[in-house]
Amino acid sequence: MPIILLQILIAVFIVSLISILGIFIFLKEKTLNKILFFLVSFAAGSLLGAAFLDLLPEALEGGFRESVPVFILLGILSFFILEKFLYWHHHHTGEEAHAFTYLNVIGDGIHNFLDGAVIAVSFMNNTALGIVATIAIIAHEIPQEIADFSVLIYGGFSKMKALVYNFLTALTAVIGALAAYFYSSAIENSTIFLTSFAVGGFVYIASTDLIPEIHKEKDVRKSLVQFGLLALGIFVIWVVGEVFHQ
Secondary structure (H helix, E strand, C coil): CCHHHHHHHHHHHHHHHHHHHHHHHCCCHHHHHHHHHHHHHHHHHHHHHHHHHHHHHHHHCCCCCCHHHHHHHHHHHHHHHHHHHHHHHHHHHCCCCCHHHHHHHHHHHHHHHHHHHHHHHHHHHCHHHHHHHHHHHHHHHHHHHHHHHHHHHHCCCCHHHHHHHHHHHHCHHHHHHHHHHHCHHHHHHHHHHHHHHHHHHHHHHHHHHHHHHHCCCCCHHHHHHHHHHHHHHHHHHHHHHHHCCC
16 A cells, blocks of 8 residues: 555544544533533534635635536525435434534535645645644634534434534545546536535535524524534634635
8 A cells, every 4th residue: 555545544534533423522421411502602603604614715816716606605505405304204214313414514514525625735735734724724624513413413413423424424524535546637626516516515514504593592692602602613613724824
């Protein structure tokens, strides 16, 4: 096995392990139930931050592309159709999990696929750049994975099911890395589509599923805390991007 491929696989596997972080933070069910509603606010902010401060600039890199807003709109419409289908399916099968939990899995899977591709391309340039890119993605994934875990739990998943889905979704980074390594030209041509599609998906989840849940809280003080956590989610993503921007 080429040394570069080995380095890439080690890096993306380490990044994938970040997905199990949530289960260690929320070991106590009682504690989880107390803070979960507020964590949804942080999750909404993280998704919006990732969409507008991370993925969208990546899609627009090198100048404005007319295809970007089209693919973002396609992402929003696709997630709308998926949610309708999932809602219908769950309604007829009696499953308890909300449809938006599966949408979050899909959106996060696309995001992690892109992360894996970024890591692979970085290592293919040089090892130092690959290490820096891996550290940056790990720093970004820690708050993101906590947010994702919170969304899955809030949507009706058990902690174990949320852990398994989060980990399987994280493994799409390995697929993205391998695809970038073996088919770099094809990935380069499809990155704009995938990134823009993920932007639409994240915006859809945050604005149509999570933020309406936040609005259910009518207490002024708790609502202010929720707003603060939503802003914190955006701020954390921004800080990570500024610190590790290449």
